[in-house]
Each structure stands twice: as C-alpha cells, then as structure tokens.
Amino acid sequence: MKLLSVLPALGIIALIVVAGCAGTGNFSGKPATPSQTTVTAATPASTTILTTAIPTATPEPYPHALALKQNFSFGTGKVASEAIVYRYWINDTYQWLGDKENHFYTSPDQPMPGYKYLFVFVQMTNNGDTRVWFPPSSNIVVHYNGMTYTQDPSHFLPDKGERGKETPVLIKEIQYFQKLNGDEYVEDFGFSHGTRPDFLYPGKSNSMDGYIIYVVPASLTPEQTYVEIPFNGQDTGVWKLA
Template structure:
C-alpha cells in the first residue's frame, strides 16, 4: 500500500515542474522575438562645395618695349629722326594757371564758375584715376625737316587697354611742379600737325597727360608711338 500511494503523490508535483519549465521557455522565446539588434552607425563624409577661383589677369609690358631714355630711329633718306621717352610721373591731381584762360573775359566765355583763387585751378581726375605725365623728345637727325608725329599717335598701353592724351586749354598753361611745355603745343597749334627742323636745338621736347587707373603699375605700362608708316616703338614707363 505504501508504494502506490507514494507514486500518486509525486504525479501532481511532476506536472507542476513541467508546466514551470514550459512557461520559462515561452517567456524566453518571446523576449528573443521582440528584441532587435543595436543599430550600427554609418559614418558620413561632409560635402564641401568648392568653387574654382578665377585668376585675375596680370598686366604685362608691351612686347619689345625699350627702357626709359632709349632712342628709337625712324624715317628714311634725308628725312630721319630719333624719338625718346625719358620720364613718367603719376600725380593724384595737379594745379595749373594760364594768363589768358584766367582773365575775366576768358572765364566769362566758359559759362561756368571756375572758383579760381589768384588764378590757380586744381585739376582732378575721375574717381579711382590719376594723371600720368609722360615726357617725350623727338629730334630731326637728317638734313631735311620732318613731319612731327601727332599727339594722337602717342598712346599709353596698360593691361591690354590704350589711353589717349588729354590736352591742356592752351600753350601758355603752367603746371605746378612740372617743367616744360605740353608736346602738342611744341609742334603746332593744338598739335594737329607740325614740323621738326634738323638739329638738337630744334627738338620737340615736352610732356603729354593721360588719365589712367590710380593703381597702375608703371613697370607694366608702356608708351607706344606710331612714328611713321614704317616705324612703331614702345617704351616701358617704370
């Protein structure tokens, strides 16, 4: 009797153990089904926008330009000459006076108030510009007189641009700190045409004025002169 009774008592306990084990397995399976793996960070590379810089054009001297003070021959036969560019000065502005232009009658003809003081006037360039004074000398080296190149044949070349001269009001204009006479009034009225006689003492020696950028680099600027139909010469200005 004792053996069978013992087996009956063990069956409920064994069943409960099986149920407990099954419950643990179900719980673990549920946990395994709902868990997700940790996300692996993906490295990112920042995008940098690069714009290629456009190089600024660099001014270069005129090809074959001579140095200041050098002579350039021109002409043929007995009509020969020698040209020279020997000085260049850059000025922010300049003061000028003229006995005729500063007379009351001349000022009335202008139709505007000049605001002169004791006959002196200040000439100013446009914003960002300056005045360039270039000194030239042309000598007749032959036996006959030669036609003088017009001031329109003298151009300042810089960074691919050509600058034309600016004429003064008249031949009697004096500029403070500048010696000499403007070239065009040395060769004829207004410099339209003129002649140069043989000999050093008859040379046309004067200056021409140009309005140029104030930032100009004179070592890269040139005076280019068309001396005649066969000869064009250039001089580096700095």
C-alpha cells in the same frame, strides 16, 4: 602483480602520445602543410593628395619694348630722326595757370575716385637735313592692363594770352622740370614756346620736347605701363616706363 602495475602506466603513456598528435593536427606522420590564408590590406575610404600649384607667368605684352631713356630711330637719310620717352610723373591732381586770368586752376575740379594723372615726357629730334612730319600727341597712346589710353582732352592747351601772344601752359608742380637737353623748361608736347609747329626741323635746337597728360586708373604702375608712338606709317616705337 608486476604485470598489472605496468599496464596502467602504458595506458598513461599512450594517452600522452595521442594528445601530442592531436595538438599537431596531423595524424599521418607527414609534415604539416600550411593553410592558405588571404590577407586583405585595409584601404582608406578617401585619400587627399596635396599638390603645389605653380602660377603661370603672364607674358609680356611688348617683349621688345624699349627702356625709359632709350632712343628709337625712325626715318632714314635726309629725314633720319630719333625719339625718346625719358620721364614720367604721376599724381592725383595738378594745378595749371590760366594765362588770361592769371589764376591757378586745379584739375580735376571735382573728385575723381579710382583715377589719377599720368604725365609722359617725350622728345623727338630730326638728325637729317630736311623737315619731317612728327606724330601729334593725340596719336601717342598708353597701354596698361590690356587697355589703351589717349591724351586727356580736357587738358587746357596753349592759347593766345590777353596780349595776343601764345604762351606755354604753366603747370605748378612741374614748372621747373627741364627738357631733355636741359636748355628750357618743359611744356606741352607738340608746342614750342606756346606755338604749334607743323614740322620737325633739323637740329637739336629744334627738338620737339614736352609732356602728354593721360587720365589712367589709380592702380596703374610704371612697371606694367607702355607708351606707343607710331611715326611714318612704317616705324612704331614702344617704351616700358619702368
């Protein structure tokens, strides 16, 4: 009777042991070996990379250009001279006095959209003791944004007045601008009291001083504008307006 009661209990224990082994998945009694599983990381279908573009600096077209009011020497010895670009004036129009009619005219006489006037003031002085040739205003050019501009050919230059005497062209807006030496009012470059000398004579009192007028784009800024003056075939001065 006692033996029969023990047998069912042993069977129950055996079932528990078998069930425990089945849970381990290992019936050899050895440590379980981990299964090899390959895990693939998820890769985005497309990736956007944000970058910051660094603008390339535009090189100076004339890196050695002189500053406004800075002297440039040309010629040596008896014809040693100097030049300077010392002022500029910009406006959409200007008024000039016709000496024969004694009447102010406005330039341009018709609207000129997209353009304006640039006045460049230049002085040249002969520091030697021999007269020297100086470049005409038509040879003095302005550079802006890769383009070159020459003297406005429509500007009325000094001519004989009604009494047969040459007089400077009076421009109303700048009529009281003085020459660099401060001794006289400015006039067209290349003229002295309305006459056109052939040479630059020695001495400060004989300095050639005046303005040259250009028609330029309305977008022009002094910071991007250069004035170039060729002198004796060897020396060339370039000034940056600002």
